[in-house]
Amino acid sequence: MKLYELTIHEALNLLRRREISAVELTQALLDRIVDVDNDIKAYITLLPETALEEARLADERRREGMDGALLGIPLAVKDVICLAGAPTTCGSRILENFIPPYDATVIERLHQAGAVFLGKTNTDEFAMGSSTENSAFFTTHNPWDPSRVPGGSSGGSAAAVSADEALGALGSDTGGSVRQPASLCGIVGLKPTYGRVSRYGLVAFASSLDQIGPLCKDVTDCALLLHVIAGHDARDSTSWHAPVPDYTQALRSEIKGLRIGVPREYFAAGIQPGVETAVRKAIQVLADLGAEIAETSLPHTEYALPTYYLIAPAEASANLARYDGVKYGYAAADAADIWEAYRKTRQHGFGAEVKRRIMLGTYALSAGYYDAYYLKAQKVRTLIKQDFDRAFQQFDVLVGPTSPTVAFKIGEKIADPLQMYLSDIFTLGHNLAGICALSLPCGFCDGLPVGLQISGPAMGEEIVLRVAYAYEQATPWHTYKPALRNLSQNEYQMDKEHRR
Amino acid sequence: MEYEPTIGLETHAQLLTASKVFCSCSSNYAAASPNTLVCPVCLGMPGSLPVINQRAVEYVIMTGLALNCRIAEFSRFDRKNYHYPDLVKGYQISQYDLPLCRDGWVEIQVSGGTKRIGIQDVHLEEDTGKLIHVGGQSLIDFNRSGVPLMEIVTKPDFTSIEEVREYVLKLRRILRYLGVSSGNMEEGAMRFEANVSLHPAGVAEKGTRVEIKNLNSFRALLRSLEYEINRQNQVLQQGGKIDRETRGWDDERGVTFVQRSKEFADDYRYFPEPDLPPLEISREWVEEIRSRMPELPDERYRRFLSEYGLSAYDAGLLTDDRPIADYFEQAVAIAKPRGIQPKTIANWITGELFRLLRASGTEPTAIQVPPEQLVELIVMLNENSITMTSAKHVLEVMFHTGKAARDIVAEEGLLQIADANQIAPIVDEVIRTNPDAVAQYKGGKETVLRFLVGQVMRATRGKADPNVTAELLRKKLSA
Ligand SMILES: [Zn+2]
Numbered sequence: 001m002k003l004y005e006l007t008i009h010e011a012l013n014l015l016r017r018r019e020i021s022a023v024e025l026t027q028a029l030l031d032r033i034v035d036v037d038n039d040i041k042a043y044i045t046l047l048p049e050t051a052l053e054e055a056r057l058a059d060e061r062r063r064e065g066m067d068g069a070l071l072g073i074p075l076a077v078k079d080v081i082c083l084a085g086a087p088t089t090c091g092s093r094i095l096e097n098f099i100p101p102y103d104a105t106v107i108e109r110l111h112q113a114g115a116v117f118l119g120k121t122n123t124d125e126f127a128m129g130s131s132t133e134n135s136a137f138f139t140t141h142n143p144w145d146p147s148r149v150p151g152g153s154s155g156g157s158a159a160a161v162s163a164d165e166a167l168g169a170l171g172s173d174t175g176g177s178v179r180q181p182a183s184l185c186g187i188v189g190l191k192p193t194y195g196r197v198s199r200y201g202l203v204a205f206a207s208s209l210d211q212i213g214p215l216c217k218d219v220t221d222c223a224l225l226l227h228v229i230a231g232h233d234a235r236d237s238t239s240w241h242a243p244v245p246d247y248t249q250a251l252r253s254e255i256k257g258l259r260i261g262v263p264r265e266y267f268a269a270g271i272q273p274g275v276e277t278a279v280r281k282a283i284q285v286l287a288d289l290g291a292e293i294a295e296t297s298l299p300h301t302e303y304a305l306p307t308y309y310l311i312a313p314a315e316a317s318a319n320l321a322r323y324d325g326v327k328y329g330y331a332a333a334d335a336a337d338i339w340e341a342y343r344k345t346r347q348h349g350f351g352a353e354v355k356r357r358i359m360l361g362t363y364a365l366s367a368g369y370y371d372a373y374y375l376k377a378q379k380v381r382t383l384i385k386q387d388f389d390r391a392f393q394q395f396d397v398l399v400g401p402t403s404p405t406v407a408f409k410i411g412e413k414i415a416d417p418l419q420m421y422l423s424d425i426f427t428l429g430h431n432l433a434g435i436c437a438l439s440l441p442c443g444f445c446d447g448l449p450v451g452l453q454i455s456g457p458a459m460g461e462e463i464v465l466r467v468a469y470a471y472e473q474a475t476p477w478h479t480y481k482p483a484l485r486n487l488s489q490n491e492y493q494m495d496k497e498h499r500r
Numbered sequence: 501m502e503y504e505p506t507i508g509l510e511t512h513a514q515l516l517t518a519s520k521v522f523c524s525c526s527s528n529y530a531a532a533s534p535n536t537l538v539c540p541v542c543l544g545m546p547g548s549l550p551v552i553n554q555r556a557v558e559y560v561i562m563t564g565l566a567l568n569c570r571i572a573e574f575s576r577f578d579r580k581n582y583h584y585p586d587l588v589k590g591y592q593i594s595q596y597d598l599p600l601c602r603d604g605w606v607e608i609q610v611s612g613g614t615k616r617i618g619i620q621d622v623h624l625e626e627d628t629g630k631l632i633h634v635g636g637q638s639l640i641d642f643n644r645s646g647v648p649l650m651e652i653v654t655k656p657d658f659t660s661i662e663e664v665r666e667y668v669l670k671l672r673r674i675l676r677y678l679g680v681s682s683g684n685m686e687e688g689a690m691r692f693e694a695n696v697s698l699h700p701a702g703v704a705e706k707g708t709r710v711e712i713k714n715l716n717s718f719r720a721l722l723r724s725l726e727y728e729i730n731r732q733n734q735v736l737q738q739g740g741k742i743d744r745e746t747r748g749w750d751d752e753r754g755v756t757f758v759q760r761s762k763e764f765a766d767d768y769r770y771f772p773e774p775d776l777p778p779l780e781i782s783r784e785w786v787e788e789i790r791s792r793m794p795e796l797p798d799e800r801y802r803r804f805l806s807e808y809g810l811s812a813y814d815a816g817l818l819t820d821d822r823p824i825a826d827y828f829e830q831a832v833a834i835a836k837p838r839g840i841q842p843k844t845i846a847n848w849i850t851g852e853l854f855r856l857l858r859a860s861g862t863e864p865t866a867i868q869v870p871p872e873q874l875v876e877l878i879v880m881l882n883e884n885s886i887t888m889t890s891a892k893h894v895l896e897v898m899f900h901t902g903k904a905a906r907d908i909v910a911e912e913g914l915l916q917i918a919d920a921n922q923i924a925p926i927v928d929e930v931i932r933t934n935p936d937a938v939a940q941y942k943g944g945k946e947t948v949l950r951f952l953v954g955q956v957m958r959a960t961r962g963k964a965d966p967n968v969t970a971e972l973l974r975k976k977l978s979a
Binding site for chain 2: 082315
């Protein structure tokens with residue numbers, strides 16, 4: 001048995017039975033990272049010393065008779081979430097040297113549960129992208145085919161879990177950034193309801209859309225992680241006061257009589273035929289398990305993309321205004337005055353996609369354009385939310401593909417932002433509506449994983465996890481692992497060219 | 501041609517909450533070393549989030565009620581986007597189109613009666629850090645970053661600087677009464693922005709508006725208005741045109757100067773703050789806040805006239821500052837059963853006590869003389885136990901030491917001497933040593949008597965009863 005291949009719940013069983021120690025487990029993962037991360041490039045920062053120290057403490061706690069929901073479990077954290085004392089770069093030059101003196105609330109909660117932090121994972125700069133190609137440092141490779149992207153923006157976390165470089169990971173999802181890479185890397189990713197998980201310490205991209213979510217090897221692990229990180233936080237005024245259920249109790253393989261809707265707009269033109277085939281087969285599995293399947297409609301789906309690309313950049317344009325070189329992070333030298341210092345810092349500190357979105361957002365909020373763009377987008381957002389509200393009056397969950405395609409080639413879409421944006425066409429609406437959704441593996445197309453998206457209403461994580469678990473128990477997909485092979489010289493070359 | 505000014509005013513008042521508006525750092529930064537009252541939130545660190553200070557919201561609502569505003573049922577915060585080194589997030593959390601309070605008014609005294617100044621809105625926002633320029637370098641102190649700031653915006657209802665002056669003093673008095681702001685106008689607790697236009701006398705249509713920013717003191721406000729009205733008047737008199745622009749104030753040179761012309765007007769790109777849910781303000785909460793409001797200066801002034809029979813002048817002086825008004829009423833309550841009139845108390849406070857406060861620069865809240873002791877002093881005076889001269893002296897000692905009146909009188913042996921047998925030898929001595937004055941008196945110049953009484957007082961260090969003394973002198977000199 002290879003320890004790094006364990007799921008979280010398997011590892012917890014072994015730890016609790018004292019068959020393995022947290023130090024052994026952590027060391028196995030650190031070794032695994034050394035073996036494969038040169039090829040995968042999932043991590044921006046590794047924390048081997050603190051991880052082993054945390055593992056030692058976990059073993060000590062266990063020896064003293066204590067336990068924790070995640071005592072001794074090694075995890076990876078997307079590099080947009082603050083972990084005190086470790087660099088939090090957000091995949092950006094402008095925060096390359098930024099070390100937060102505080103933990104995000106989710107990190108605090110994971111710490112209390114006994115988790116071990118292996119390192120910080122790669123991301124598109126400030127979580128803006130769908131491939132990690134917008135990272136200022138390097139592109140992460142898809143473990144199933146290193147010439148392809150892992151998806152994004154939480155591509156580092158997804159690749160790390162897929163390549164057994166962490167037992168589980170945290171990502172953030174603003175328009176699909178947990179679900180799409182989970183889909184492309186063949187793992188499970190959950191975007192919780194907006195307000196279910198505290199955003200305190202998550203570096204903001206679009207505040208009304210951002211949500212931290214787990215990326216895991218199976219649905220059970222997802223439930224375990226969510227249980228620890230969810231819940232009200234006095235430091236985040238947008239977090240819900242609702243009590244946190246034990247999500248593992250929701251994992252019953254029985255879904256007879258559940259009503260499952262299939263939005264016809266999620267099978268629109270542009271979807272890869274092999275993806276559609278896999279998803280249709282998955283829906284048949286759910287039907288075979290006794291669920292009642294019916295087609296439905298989310299009529300405003302086509303407006304999700306333009307709506308998202310007005311609201312998210314508008315919020316981002318303000319959220320990223322603080323990076324000016326005055327207080328922390330990169331500061332341009334040789335400026336004649338403060339205005340030139342701002343210009344140079346932001347010119348050299350931000351990458352192209354971030355600048356594009358700051359400009360988009362600034363434009364959408366400008367006097368004379370506000371009503372036509374930002375305000376209009378907010379109205380359409382309400383319509384999109386109403387689509388989901390109506391659907392959930394009729395259905396317990398909705399299902400469809402997570403992404404219209406499987407993992408694409410590195411470099412394939414980076415020159416065409418719109419093509420890249422379309423990669424999230426089925427995931428954006430959920431963030432606009434603030435509801436929850438999960439992606440889990442449902443088969444392969446051309447040897448690459450396909451993801452099934454299961455969506456639930458606000459605070460509907462239990463029903464979503466239940467359907468996902470039932471499907472997972474009935475299918476073998478979560479047991480498949482990528483056969484890692486070394487990258488060729490040629491692919492390294494290509495990777496270099498596409499570094500920004 | 502004669503021109504008349506139209507002025508509107510924005511007042512920023514720091515709120516006296518214990519903590520900042522969006523984090524739990526102390527907002528009492530006056531004596532703190534730079535950058536010691538800071539946290540990830542008020543430094544705008546990545547990932548930090550604001551949490552609203554309920555007390556700050558209450559203070560704004562209370563102010564809105566005092567200014568006769570409508571209190572919003574639904575209010576929200578907005579981001580005001582601009583770059584400046586003292587602004588940590590690159591935006592200020594403020595309120596734009598859904599402020600907490602709107603449509604109120606304040607009544608001010610003007611020559612020939614009263615006038616209502618319209619209040620457009622009262623809203624809540626965060627203060628910025630402070631830039632300190634030292635030897636060609638700029639340093640930033642973020643202690644002030646996130647201190648709650650209330651902005652009170654008037655309609656352009658002022659037609660003179662005098663009205664602005666009256667309004668600011670009135671507003672300050674209200675804020676201090678409510679206890680929501682120190683109102684300290686020279687230390688930046690109240691700051692201003694004004695807009696000024698001039699139009700020909702008798703013409704209804706207003707002129708082009710010029711805004712003046714960064715007025716960090718009351719003095720700067722009044723001076724800048726005077727300068728700006730003169731400047732615009734000169735331009736217009738010479739047939740020129742006023743440009744719509746924003747001007748700054750140079751306190752050293754005493755001039756306004758162009759900061760931004762209309763073409764470069766700021767676009768703050770306001771949009772709703774996504775990190776703070778909108779505020780739903782229940783009517784029950786508003787009524788609860790109303791029930792906790794103290795009596796306001798105008799009501800108290802009227803009550804002082806009717807209840808205590810004070811003159812308008814005394815009532816005005818006593819109600820100007822809430823601690824003084826409280827002090828007066830406490831003293832009156834104690835004095836009443838002892839037969840002392842409110843007018844007597846008022847005279848002592850507005851006379852001797854105010855003189856001592858002014859001379860020592862003491863805040864009214866720090867007066868060391870409890871109202872009981874002031875009353876005790878007046879009782880001793882009424883009983884003829886001490887002379888007026890002694891009483892004033894005793895009050896001064898009490899003011900500086902906090903000692904009780906009777907203790908001071910005993911320690912210094914100030915009990916009045918009313919016994920003629922005790923005073924007689926001193927009178928004899930004074931007559932003996934002042935032959936010139938005695939001669940003048942006997943020659944018919946009776947006013948000299950006052951001089952001789954004074955000599956006796958001097959010899960007894962003010963303790964001799966002046967009436968008994970005068971009687972003795974008269975008797976002995978006519979003998
Ligand atoms: Zn603070």
